[in-house]
Amino acid sequence: MRIVILGAGQAAASMAARLRAKGHDGPLTVIGAEPVAPYQRPPLSKAYLLGQMGLDRLLLRAPEWWAEQRIELRLGETATAIDRAAKRVTTSAGQLPYDALALTLGAAPRRLPAALGGDLPGTHVIRGLADVDALAAQMRPGRRLVVIGGGYIGLEAAAVARKLGLEVTLVEAAPRILGRVAAAETAEMIRALHLAHGVEILEGAPIQRIAGTTRAEGVALADGRQLPADLVVMGIGVLPETTLAATAGLTLQDGIATDAFGRTSDPAIWAAGDCASFPQPGGRLRLESVGGAIDMAECVADNMLGANRPYAARPWFWSDQFDAKLQIAGLNSGHDRIVTRPGDGQHGGSVWYFRDARLIAVDALNDARAYMIGKRLIEAGRSPDPDLIPSAPDLKALLA
Structure with missing residues (x-):
């Protein structure tokens, strides 16, 4: 059986390793759009951005491991189409047949629309290695950073920037930080932590636009206030990567919809990680976490080999700040x-x-x-x- 995995993040690496460990001896290919082998994402907005961790420590597997496991790792290659009838994937480098296909495409960071300044030079998001490399080059003591969004990514970016000596203002449109993910009691602990380290937090403060003509110069709030900035980080959430699945006619529901075993609406195509939603008691669920990516990918790998084991999520998360x-x-x-x-x-x-x-x-x-x-x-x-x-x-x- 020829297995192809599209996406080369945590879920892909976990799935590939599990397939080999469980006895799959056939052709196994992992295709990723980034030019670097699968790596850890959580340290990007923490130790890596601080300069405390190099790329070699980010990698999930040593370079020789992929060859030893006979896993074909094709990097810097983008999947553009899935021909379900022919069981063939088209990529930027050509075409590849499959017997079983797994989509571990992850999620993409939201940006403000270009009309609101979201594409100006000096604006940044945090998701991949290239994003953080670009941001790190701008993180210099004394510069002014405005972080848009009071979720975990925004708060982590604010914490790192303060440790690097930047002046930081974090803006949250909702009445409080962490409004969608945590209780007010948790938010209060995190708010106190940031205030103690000199982060200015503005809550209940919708933005009007990122100001600037040739580059970001500040953030204009809806109430008329102007926040000067040398750089802006947008930490306003992510969207599951579903374009490829949608074009192929797969069912979508808050991501790529799977059954309890990780199978999509096409029985030859599976999905796992941040891009996939799955049934759980009380409704469908999509987890954005390392633990969820690993657990679901391993369960799907087992099921691709015939285990028929329903995926039961055991959610856990973490965030390092200061x-x-x-x-x-x-x-x-x-x-x-x-x-x-x-x-x-x-x-x-x-x-x-x-x-x-x-x-x-x-x-x-x-x-x-x-x-x-x-x-x-x-x-x-x-x-x-x-x-x-x-x-x-x-x-x-x-x-x-």
């Missing part, structure tokens, strides 16, 4: 109760989310113990008494 680590287990959507527990340090603590008296998620800032215990409880389907969490002398007792 000297703090935010760790998240579970998904907090639909929560109806929140319980908080103070941490040991000035910037730390945990937020526990419940729905119908069931623990569904935990946010832990500088509190690895709360994260690990919360994660174990969620994965085991166990829920402690919410009233015991704030004052329990030892969180480990919640596992009893």
Whole structure:
């Protein structure tokens, strides 16, 4: 069986490794548009942007590993069409047949429209290696950075910029930062952390446009305020890469729709990672996380080889900002109760989310113990008494 994987990120690398580990001995090809072998993305906006990690440490596998595993790695090559009837992929370098095709195409960062200055020189997004290399070249002490968007990527960029000596203003259109992904209690901890390090945060501040003619010179807010800037980072989310799937006539639903096994509406085509949505209790879900990409890719690899194992998501995430680590287990959507527990340090603590008296998620800032215990409880389907969490002398007792 000839297997072709389109996309060369975390999901692709995990899937290819799993296929070989599970005994697939046939032709296996990974095609990626970027000119570099599969690499870790999370450190891009943290250690790599700070200059603390080089490209060699970003790579998911040593260069010789691909050859040893007899995996054909075709880089700098873009897939342009899928002929489902002929089972053939067309790329910028030619055509390639497949017996089974996997789409691990990831997601693309949103940009403001060109009419609002989103394409001006001096504007940046953070997703791939080239994005961060371009931004790093502009990160010099004393320069003024405006970050648009108060999600994790925007906050991480703001933290790195402050550590590098830039003056940073973060602008969030919604009433508060992290409004779509975390409780107000978590947002308050993160806000305090950034303010303590000198980041100016403007919430409830929609922007009008990025100002400038030949390059970005500032950000104009809807209320008339003008924020001067030498560079602008847009951290306003991502969109799943679905163009190729749409052109091929595959079903889309918040990404490339798959069944519980990772199979798309074409039984010979599979999908995994940030570009794929899958059924879960309560509706379809699409995860944007390293853990989700790895888990789903490995499950899909098993199913491509006949395992018929439904994918069960076990969501976990993290974000490094300044000297703090935010760790998240579970998904907090639909929560109806929140319980908080103070941490040991000035910037730390945990937020526990419940729905119908069931623990569904935990946010832990500088509190690895709360994260690990919360994660174990969620994965085991166990829920402690919410009233015991704030004052329990030892969180480990919640596992009893």
